[in-house]
Amino acid sequence: MDTVRLVEPGRLERFQSAEPGAPGPGEALVQVRSIGICGTDVHAFFGRQPFFDYPRILGHELGVEVIAVGEGVDGLSIGARCAVLPYLECGTCVPCRRGRPNCCANLRVLGVHIDGGMRERMLVPADKLFFHPDLGFDQLALVETLGIGAHAVARAGIEAGExxxxxxxxxxxxxxxxxxxxxxxxxxxxxxxxxxxxxxxxVFGVERTFEAGEDLEERLMDALDGDLPTAVLDATGHPASMDRAPSLCAPSGRVVFVGLHKGDVRFPDALFHRRELTLLASRNGTAAEFREVLAGMASGAIDTAPWITHETRLDRIAEDLPGFADPASGVLKAVLRIDA
Ligand SMILES: [Zn+2]
Ligand SMILES: [Zn+2]
Structure with a gap:
């Protein structure tokens, strides 16, 4: 079957791989229909992804169709359209035992640590499939990306009216x-x-936007009649922005670091204490956020229309991928589509 793998940095190769075979107990065989391309893929392509083993079949943002299920799989019928939770946890480490599998000490991610979805068919554990009858494959391929933001929101416990x-x-x-x-x-x-x-x-209809800068705290207060937001979600991965994040947060509020960088984060403890802030890290989403995103997409509360800006295919990804890394391309999300 048609497959694309990253042989080494800079070289994507299209080849014919063996069919995955019949699903074992607890597994499903799926037809891959839509794959979101993300920063992780681009970093791997350019050899900038730490701890990345080559060769690797990329693809962790997946919209798939079930074509066969193994023994003991309930509630998944043939033809079901699903998003895939691409994180495989060990089940035995401390975070796994505490019900926080997204922080698994031995986490393996499809398309990163083990082969992912840039192929026509693959086997996946059936409990990693999230079915929704009303969503298209491109929408399902967006669930993983949106799940990361949803996890940050869940970490902060964001409530209506905030x-x-x-x-x-x-x-x-x-x-x-x-x-x-x-x-x-x-x-x-x-x-x-x-x-x-x-x-x-x-495109997203945000009414109040602010350019980052020194006096951001004052500008936010001006906009909010002297108040500050009760939660700050920083998705920059930028040191200066993260250092400044606590200063943007109202006393008693929460600061969530969604983005990350390699260095240290520094902010004044006096401010952190005076405001009695809660500081949270947030990484990949969980099953709960996958369900939240699917429900939001289905109800229209989460509008997916602005998301897909570029499209590619297995036979074009090798030439298209470098362009997706170029900010001038205006890419928000590119998807690789595979016909059934
Ligand atoms: Zn991704
Ligand atoms: Zn674990």
Whole structure:
């Protein structure tokens, strides 16, 4: 079957791989229909992804169709359209035992640590499939990306009526923005790039946007009649922005670091204490957020229309992928589609 793998940095190779065979107990055989391309794939392509083993079949943002199920699989019929939770946890480490499998110490991610979805068919554990009858394959392929933002919102426990600021309007920040709104929060948006602010206003309908900068705290207070947001979700991965994040948060509020960087985070303890802030890290989503995103998409609370800006195929991905890394391409999310 038609397959694409990353042989080494810079070289995607299309080849014919063996069929995956029949699903074993607890497994499903799926036809891959839509694959979101993300920063992880681009970093792997350019050899910038730490701890990445080559060769690897990329693809962890998947919209799939069930074509066979193994023994003991209930509630999944042939033809079911599903999103795939691509994180495989060990089940025995401390976070797994505590019900926090997304923090598994031995986490393996499809398309990163083990082969992913850039192929026509694959076997997946059936409990990693999230079925929704009303969503298309491109929407299902978006669930993983949006699940990361939804997890940040869940970490903060965002509630209806809150005023929240999202800093950093890349795909993860925009996912957090949509998840916070779906919970009924009012969302302000910050980015350093005017083009992204315009995109957030024009395409995502964000009314209040702010350019990042020194006096951001004052500008937010001006906009909020002297108050500050009760939650700050920072999806920049930018040191200066993360250092500043606590200063943007109202006393008693929560600061969530969704993005990450390699260095240290520094902010004044006096401010952190005086405001009695809660600081949270947020990484990949969980089954709960997958369900939340699916429900939000189905109800229309999460609008997927603005998301897919570029499209490719297995026979074109090798030439298209480098372009998806270029900010000038205006890519928000590219999808690779495979016909059944
Ligand atoms: Zn991704
Ligand atoms: Zn574990």
């Amino acid at each position: 005023t929240v600021v999202v800093v950093g309007l890349g795909p993860i920040g925009l996912g957090a923005l949509q998840a916070a709104r779906a919970r009924g929060a009012e969302v302000l948006a910050v980015d350093a790039a005017p083009t992204r602010l315009r995109f957030a206003r024009d």
